[in-house]
Amino acid sequence: MNEHPTPRDRLPEALIEFYGLAPLPREGGRFRQTWAGPPRPDGRPAGTAIVMLLTAGPGDFCALHRLPTDEIWHFYTGDPLTLLLLSEGGGHAEGGGPSSGGAGRSARTVVLGPDVLGGQHVQFTVPAGTWMAAEVADGGAWTLFGCTMAPGFTFADYEHGDAAELTARFPQEAARIAALSRP
Numbered sequence: 001m002n003e004h005p006t007p008r009d010r011l012p013e014a015l016i017e018f019y020g021l022a023p024l025p026r027e028g029g030r031f032r033q034t035w036a037g038p039p040r041p042d043g044r045p046a047g048t049a050i051v052m053l054l055t056a057g058p059g060d061f062c063a064l065h066r067l068p069t070d071e072i073w074h075f076y077t078g079d080p081l082t083l084l085l086l087s088e089g090g091g092h093a094e095g096g097g098p099s100s101g102g103a104g105r106s107a108r109t110v111v112l113g114p115d116v117l118g119g120q121h122v123q124f125t126v127p128a129g130t131w132m133a134a135e136v137a138d139g140g141a142w143t144l145f146g147c148t149m150a151p152g153f154t155f156a157d158y159e160h161g162d163a164a165e166l167t168a169r170f171p172q173e174a175a176r177i178a179a180l181s182r183p
Helices: 007-019 163-169 171-179
Strands: 030-036 048-055 062-066 071-078 081-087 106-112 123-126 131-136 142-149
Touching: 007 030, 007 048, 007 142, 048 131, 071 081, 071 106, 071 131, 081 123, 081 171, 163 171
Parallel strands: none
Antiparallel strands: 030 048, 048 142, 062 131, 071 123, 071 142, 081 106, 081 131
């Protein structure tokens, strides 16, 4: 452990304080909603945006979950972020890329980060109904990112992933599913 932390080492704590980030229930990480559009006739906000921070610390990841609408992820600063995407319908998330699975199921990894010419994304849309999880990429320490949805997010929309069920459907990703799941 570094006995003399650098300003970059202290930045996650400063960002938590600056943005007033709080733990995100069940999913994990620290977040704050930064925008909610006006309510629609169904009571949902027209759109929402959050800012979120993950570290490479033990247990600090976004657990597998899915949402009923597209979610746009935005990379802001820090180290790259790895997204695990599991699709039930065999459709492709934005950007193509390798997938695996059977019976119309696919699994892929997308990296959000600053190296866009090297294949990373500063913005990526996860299609509605896709199981997703995120963690700081190997070798990284922390990442600050955001997510935007329209119509906006409500906690009633959040479907928490079950590790056993997802492993049965995506056995080739069993180790990553176990690592990115919470009870």
